[in-house]
Amino acid sequence: MKRAVMFCSMVLCASGCDRPSASPAVQHVALAGELSTQSAFDTNCRGCHSQGAEGAALPLVNANYWKVATDATIIQAISHGQGRSMPAYLASEGGPFTAEQITSLVHGMRTLWGDGQPGGGGGISPVLTAGSASAGALVFSTACASCHAGQGTAGSVVDPMYLRMISDQGLWSAVVYGRSELGMPAWNQAMPGRPTGLSAQEVCDVVSWISSQRVSNEKVTK
Amino acid sequence: MSFLTSALLSSSKATMQWIEERTGVVAFAKPLLFHHVPRNAKWWYVFGSATLMFFTIQLVTGVCLATVYAPSAAQAWESLNYIDKEVPMGWMLRALHGWSSNAMVVMMAIHMLQVFLHASYKYPRELNWITGVFLLLTTLALAFTGQVMRWDQDAYWGLGIGAAIADRIPLVGDQVRALLLGGPIIGGETLNRFFALHVFILPGAALGLVGLHMMLIIKNGISEMPKPGAIVVPSTYREGFEERMKTEGVPFVPEAVQRDMVFCGVCLIALVALAAFYGPFGPGGMPDPTLINTNPRPDYPFMWLFGAVSLLPPASETAIMLIAPGVGVLVLIAVPFLSNSGERAPSKRPAMVLVALVTVMAIAALTWEGMTSPWSPVMDGWSALPTPAKFTHGRTPLEMQGAVVFQFAQCRNCHSLDGLGGKRGPELDDVASRLSYDQLVRQVQQGGGNMPAYGKNLDSAQTAAVVAFLATLHPSNEPDAKIPGAQLPPPPGSANAH
Amino acid sequence: MSEQEKQQEKGSCGCGGCGCEQKAKAAATAGVTPAPRRGFMLKLGVGLLGIGGAITALPIVGYLIGPATKRYSNLWVELGELSIFPHGATRFATFLNPIRQPTDGDSAKTACWVRCIDATHFQVFAINCAHLGCPVRWFEQSKLFMCPCHGGVYYQDGTRAAGPPPRGLFEYVWKIEGGKLLIDAGRLPGLEEST
Structure with a gap:
């Protein structure tokens, strides 16, 4: 019994008066303001753009992609959607993000998965031009x-x-x-x-x- | 020195006598402390005491929290965060209050179950049981109003659920809702109403009921352990019981109270450990009703109700929601009147044991259902759960587009692939061995079986793509589903499947 | 002490030194028989206490049930310029509840879904699921509203698509004024609007 009491008082001392876990207030700020790239990706993009063979659409954890695609084309695609299967993520088009958040998300993803270059490389123009x-x-x-x-x-x-x-x-x-x-x-x-x-x-x-x-x-x- | 000591002693004795003569407190307490209880009333009987102890913890921690908590809708949530982060030991007080609340409900449930199984509610303890039922209701009301005190998103939408149920009351639903919320919307007055309930009315009621409950315990004594053949006969029971207590009973202090003390001590240590390890409950997201990315869930004591309301048939759910709670309370109150004499031993009352068992299992199952809530869509399943690699290999471009549509059109929110996704609809890992291509098209377009019709929401290309993908979902050793006897033309776009 | 005196003693004891004593004595000397006298005092006591209690309770009860007696209607609030609601789209909108109280804080904010059918036709849905009031979310891609609590699903026009809700989403009354969309707000939409 004594040991149990001692154990508990040790626990009390160890956890101290400041509770370590992230407070809801902090979580809320994260939602409303800056986004954590990884968590924003995980809840909004990962369903289709995962990595490797996972996911139905183009994987974004993909260095070749970040080499070729420029931020402007990616922001365009995320903001306004593409084709019949990529939704628009801009708030004014019914999506969850502000323009600033989308920009910061793209920069964040490039930091995570790109090779440090701004895109537009890979020996190919990043957009479709007229063809024969x-x-x-x-x-x-x-x-x-x-x-x-x-x-x-x-x-x-x-x-x-x-x-x-x-x-x-x-x-x-x-x-x-x-x-x-x-x-x-x-x-x-x-x-x-x-x-x-x-x-x-x-x-x-x-x-x-x-x-x-x-x-x-x-x-x-x- | 010794003169001083003896003077002090004699003066304190005189003081005691002086007080006793004017209050009779010793004469009052003596029978409470030293009344005889059954010798065989061993560990089974500690749960009531533990419930009372947790209630005491609630009173103490509750009063402490009230010294900082701001009972105002504009500030409650922030004041809780302040208690958690700034007030020394604030988080611990909140953790103790929260965990002790759950512990009190659990102990009360065990206590009640024990009383039910041992039929301690039989003559002359019918009113012990009934005051106990009201204590249960008061405690649950305290738990619900306590959840409201947290004033986070769960509290807000929990109130919304209460309001929606009140709204279903015929004729006066609106008025009842306004009474409950203190106005037409959930707002400042709502929190303060529940605050008044939580800190004044309900604890007051609970204290009164506890007093009554204790008075009845003293009056009727603690019941003996049930023995098969020891039949309760109301006309002779009391006389026999009092006789047996005189001859075989043991004084409550210290014979019975020592076990209570051991158990309560263990409970307290467990409580502090839980509170220290797991911390306080919430507060969750800030109570802004425009932040709708929330999955409201009730606190543990109400999880089974949350589960139950999802399983009610829509046609009768209003009637059930409004009538069932009242019926439940009436049944509980009626328990001692259905049978207040005869056998008490569980072995002689198999039906009652079965009732208790079924009730416990039903509540446990509904709690589990409530916590996993398989009926709820996984709201971000479509955008967060990738198509497993085994379902993307070897697919045609159209089928891959179908896999995209499957995510895009939120199918994944209700249907799982490889165990990930909503559980509301069937898992689709092998749907193609159950449904043929045509059946898949019809199911997608017309819905049915609690699935929305996607006919107007997907165009023909999206439908063709998603069905092409679904048609690939079956174990490679199983053929496509076919309607028996029907000769179907090969579906377009699936020529290259597999 | 005679029986009568005892009665008298009891009667006067009951009201202490409040002046009833004199009255009781006066009544006694006036030769009224004791039983009715005591009966009268009891009746008077019950009556006065009853009246006193009732007039004390009246403001208390009125205070408590006040919220249930108020009626609200024609509280129009703006949801915004028509231009933020594109044709064919369903958009999230928020407003401050017009019957808010000073201590409401964030809880006075209210959300709703606005569906623009065309320039002159709108549907404004309450955020609350018709089942138990949880906040429904709109999914543009599948054109469905889904509820996170018990899985109620609605089509874009608010009709029930699946799940436990007994009916479609509740709707606000709306109007267009000066290029802006307005709704009659002020309460959680509920069964009252179900007509």
Whole structure:
């Protein structure tokens, strides 16, 4: 019994008068003002943009992504959403974040997962520019068709339903960043038979050709 | 020196006599302390004392907290944070008050269960039981009003639940709600009403009831351990009991009280340990009703009710919510009147043992349900829980887009993949071995079985994509689900699945 | 001491030195029989105490039930310019409750969901789930409101989609004035509006 009492008084002394746990007030400030990048990512982005083979959309824990994409393009995508499957996160568009919070989140993620460079590298322009569908057809047949033709082993990228789901910018991202863990290479990088991957123009050409396969030429805006 | 001592002694004795002659306090206390209790009343009988001890802790810590706590909706939450962080030992006082409150409810429940199992409520102790029932109600009311004192988001929305239930009362629902809240909204007057209840009315009522309860204990004595065959016959019970106490009983002090003291001591040490290790309860998020990213949950003593109201059928839930509590209290009060004589031994009252067992298990199960609340959507499941890697490998571009839609359209909030996600709807790891492609399309578009219809909320491409993804969800050694006998054309977009 | 005297003693003892004594004595000397006299005093006592008690209780009861007797309506508050509610979208809006009390603090803030159907048609939903009042959240992507407590789900027009709620979301009465959206606020919407 004495020992129990002593034990408890030791506990009391150890925990002291200031309770160590984070107070709700502190937690609240974190919600309203500055965001912890990791926790903001974990609750708002991780569901789709996880890492490795996890997650359905492009992983953000991905150095290649941070090498190519610039802050401006990422902030644009987070703020206003993209295609049919990336929601807008800006408060004025119904999302949870202010513009400042989105900017700070992007900077925070770049610090966590980037290589210290501001983006715009990786030997490729970070945005989709005009391409030639006919040139793209050739690129597709040589670089993509072996897996992604109508009956290809990795599934068709000209499936009309798929093309209705994805924007041209989304197609561009899929080509450039790939999903290497799932067997889709990142085409801005060297690969067997193509020491420089695809050039910026070739990517835009092939996107242009895939986009031309849309039924009734329906474009996904944004 | 020795002269001084003896003078002091004799003068203090004289003082005692002087006081005794004018108050009769010794004459009053003697039977309380030295009344005879059954010799075999051993460890079973310590729970009532422990309940009383925790109540005393509540009174002391409560008064202490009231010296700093600001009973004002504008400041209550901040004053609690101030107590936690600035006031020396403030956090510990709050922790003691919170843990002791839970301990009091638990001890009271055990005490009540023991009394029920031993049928101690039978003649002549019917009113002991009934005052006990009112003490239980008062204690639960104290626990609920105490949760309101915390004035955080749980308190705010807990009151909202109370208000919503009051609102369902026919005809006078509005008035009852206004009475409860002190106005049409939850605000300043609401907190102060509950403060008055929590620190004046309910503790006062509890003190009165405790006094009554104790008076009845002295009057009727502590019941003996039940023995099969020792039948309670109201006409002869009291005489026999008093006779047995005279011959076989032992004085409460010190024979019974020593066990109470040991148990209460252990309880106190456990209480301080819990309070020191786990700290105070809350306060949670600040009580700003515009911060709606909150998952309101009640305190432990009400978790089973929270669970119960989610399981009520919508058609009858209003009636059940309004009538069931009253019926429950009436049943508790009626217990000693249903049978106040006869056997007391649990072995001779198997039905009552079963009732107690079922009640305990039901409350435990509902508490568990309430804590895990599988009926609640995981509100950030869609944006926080990634698609497990095993469901992204070898999928076509369309199926991958479907996996994105599955997250995007918040399916994950109610449906789990690989154990992660909402439990409100069925887990979908192998949904394709249960539903065919067409059935999946129909389920997504039309909903049903407590699922919303997504027909208007997803366009045809999103539907096609998500169904293409769902159609891949089955163990590789199991075929796709098929309607028996039906010849279905191969679904579009799934030609390359698996 | 005669029986009568005893009675008299008792009667006067009851009211101490409050002057009733004289009255009682006066009554006794006036030759009224003792039993009715005591009965009268008792009745007088019960009556006066009853009246006194009632008039004391009246303000107390009135004070306590006051909140239930007040009626509020036509308390219009602004939710903001129409431009912050885009067509086809559902947006979160907050306002300060018009019947707040001085000590309300943050609890006077109230939240609601505003659905803009088109420039002249709105729906303003109470934040409270119709089941037990928890705050529902809007999910733009699936166009559903979900409740974190017991899993009530509503479509974008507020009708019940799934879960335990017995009905759709409660709605505020709204109007447009000077390019601004206003609602009749002042209480937690409840069954009163269910008509």
